[in-house]
Amino acid sequence: MVKLALGSVQFGTNYGVSNSYGQPNTQEITEILALAHHNNINVIDTAIAYGDSEQVLGELADITNRFEIITKLPPLNKEQFSPADCAYYLELLDLSYQKLQTNRLSGLLFHSADDILKDGNNELLQGIFSLKKSKKLAKSGVSLYSQGKYSKLLNAPLVDLVQIPYNCFDTFFSSSGYLHKFKERNIEVHARSSFLQGLLLMELQDIPEYFLPWLDKLTLFSQVASEFSLSNLELAxxxxxxxxxxxxxxxxxxxxxxxxxxxxxxxxAHKVEHDQLPDLSCLEQKLVNPAHWQLD
Structure with a gap:
């Protein structure tokens, strides 16, 4: 089984530190989807916050209806939900179904994990539960970030899917034991940021100045790739x-x-002797978390 899922943030925005192409056009997206389907990649990950990604995917519904689609609700920048907030979020969710031109979603995530635990969100959670009960939604959960404390989420209602960052530098969810705990509770785990927005795939001379404090780590990554006769992409x-x-x-x-x-x-990458790979873990959030990057 192919474990790859297709991210779609590029379909709606100019995304990625190494992206020199810009947002792909409809023809390019169609070719990507066709190739993905041909290679048994059957999941598309999107979000309300990904520009017009949902709209673009919906306009190609004759193709995207062959895929399982996961979307995400935007963060609530308040300490608790009001009844109006719940109603608004349910409207956003209904709009996602309309934009995507689908009657069923494979997954729905809170872009901010805290939102699923905030006071006042009962009406929103009940709406999500109703969608699951009516088979319009298969799974629900949260998008997580490294270095957080997520014990409360392990037994939270409606969490049977999580998305986490995971790459050679950022192994927090493995080293902290959360990955094992998720699996113990039959929570499905999706990993993102495996290329650190393309940083791991860049030539060392092209790396933005911001990353120079970690040039030794990036150089070591490239050296390990050479030692294993792998490309940076294969090693990542x-x-x-x-x-x-x-x-x-x-x-x-x-x-x-x-x-x-x-x-x-x-x-x-499946042919690599994985137990021989050196530990490249890094705890520095200014490197592993793109939210902290200062590239301007």
Whole structure:
């Protein structure tokens, strides 16, 4: 079974530190989707916050209806939900179904994990539960970030799917034991940020100045790739596919050629002797969490 899932943030925005292509056009997206389907990639990850990604996917519903689609609710920038907030979020969710031109979602995530635990959200949670009960929604859960404390989420209602960052540098969810705990509770785990927005795939001379304090780590990554006779892409994927508790690996591409390269690298990554890979873990959030990057 292919564990790759197709991220769609590129379909709605100019995304990624290494993205020199810009937002792909409809023809390019169609080619990406066709190639993904042909290679048994059956999950598309999107979000309300991803520009017009949902709208773009909906306009290609004759193709995207062959996929399982996961979307995300935007963060609530308040300490608790009001009845009006709940009603608004349910309207956003209904609009997502309309934009995507679908009657069923494979997954719904809170972009901010705290929102599923906030006071006042009962009406929203009940609405999500009703969608699951009526088979319009298969799974629900949260998108997580490294270094958080997520014990309360392990037994929270409606959490049977989580999305986490995971790559050679950011192994927090494995080292902290959360990955094991998720699997103990039959929570499906999807990993994102395996290429650190493309940073791990860049030539060292092209790396933005912001990352120079970690040039030694990025250089070591490239050296390990050479030692194992792997491309940076293959090595980046190797660190994720070796983690058995990850169910899906969400990757984003700008064109079909990139996806073809990822698919080939994904299969090559399974041939690596994973127990021989050195530990490259890094706890510095200014490197591993793109939310902290200062590139301007």
């Amino acid at each position: 994927l190797s660190y994720v596919v070796k983690e058995k508790n990850i169910d899906k690996l969400v990757i984003g591409v700008n064109n079909a050629k990139e996806l073809e390269q990822v698919i080939q690298a994904y299969h090559n």
